Amino acid sequence: xxxxxxxxxxxxxxxxxxxxxxxxxxxxxxxxxxxxxxxxxxxxxxxxxxxxxxxxxxxxxxxxxxxxxx
Numbered sequence: 001x002x003x004x005x006x007x008x009x010x011x012x013x014x015x016x017x018x019x020x021x022x023x024x025x026x027x028x029x030x031x032x033x034x035x036x037x038x039x040x041x042x043x044x045x046x047x048x049x050x051x052x053x054x055x056x057x058x059x060x061x062x063x064x065x066x067x068x069x070x
Contacts, residue, residue: 031037041049048065055061062069 049062050065051063053061053063059070
């Protein structure tokens with residue numbers, strides 16, 4: 001009886017020691033880098049577009065590499 005119990009305990013304890021596991025870490029993509037969120041405007045490729053703002057009079061101003069354009 002003791003031999004069976006001892007064999008059982010050794011089997012259970014050794015099986016837990018022999019298996020190795022890794023902690024699961026989910027990988028979630030950065031939502032800002034998803035391609036469907038971005039749109040290219042070919043009209044803005046040449047001037048080095050940086051920023052856009054609308055003034056109080058409704059004029060649209062563009063900041064570019066070479067300065068500001070309206």
